[in-house]
Amino acid sequence: MTGSWLNGPRAARDNDSDDAPRWRGERLGLPESGPGSAAPVGRRILAFLVDITLAALVTWAFTAPAPPGNWSLLGWFVITVVPVSFFGVTPGMVLLRIWVARVDGSSMVGPWRAVVRCVLTFLIIPAVVWNLDGRSWHDRITKTLVLRR
Structure with a gap:
């Protein structure tokens, strides 16, 4: 009677x-499964943590001895958008055996979807x-989902 929000998401x-x-x-x-x-x-x-760590390390290699600062965001943007656009994976996703696919079954995620996913992840x-299907807002907005390999 008091509303399922008091009991948490499982009650709803x-x-x-x-x-x-x-x-x-x-x-x-x-x-x-599978x-x-x-x-x-x-x-x-x-996978996200692997990607941001890799971006920081790559950026540090170009900016050392100074810390990479905000330049690592550019590195993260590149290692996220380019491979997801064409191959549906980031380096972290390859390591953890997951990938991004389009809901409509098309073979490529495409650049605009990859850019929007990256920007919304940054936010x-x-x-x-x-949601209950395991899709976040950025997946629903770009009509993508993340699957196991």
Whole structure:
């Protein structure tokens, strides 16, 4: 009676049990586990951490002995946008065996989707607000999803 928001997100999902998916990505036709299933949040976060660390190291190699400062954002932008546009992965995603795919099944994510995903990830909030399918705002806006390899 007091509202499911007091009990947390699980209570809200339990109230709508007839519409709630049994696993992340079920409503999108994704398998429950294995290749092609929705990538776990932990892998996505680790891939992001690998990418920002790599960007900082590459930038530091060009700016040493001074700290890389904001130049590492440019490095992160490049190592995120270019490979995702054409191959659907960043170096961190390759390491953690996940990739970005378009919902419509097209083979390339494309430059505009990769740029929008990168900018929205930089803003943080669109990248950390998830739905029951495991898709964040930046995935829904660009009509992409992150899958296991």
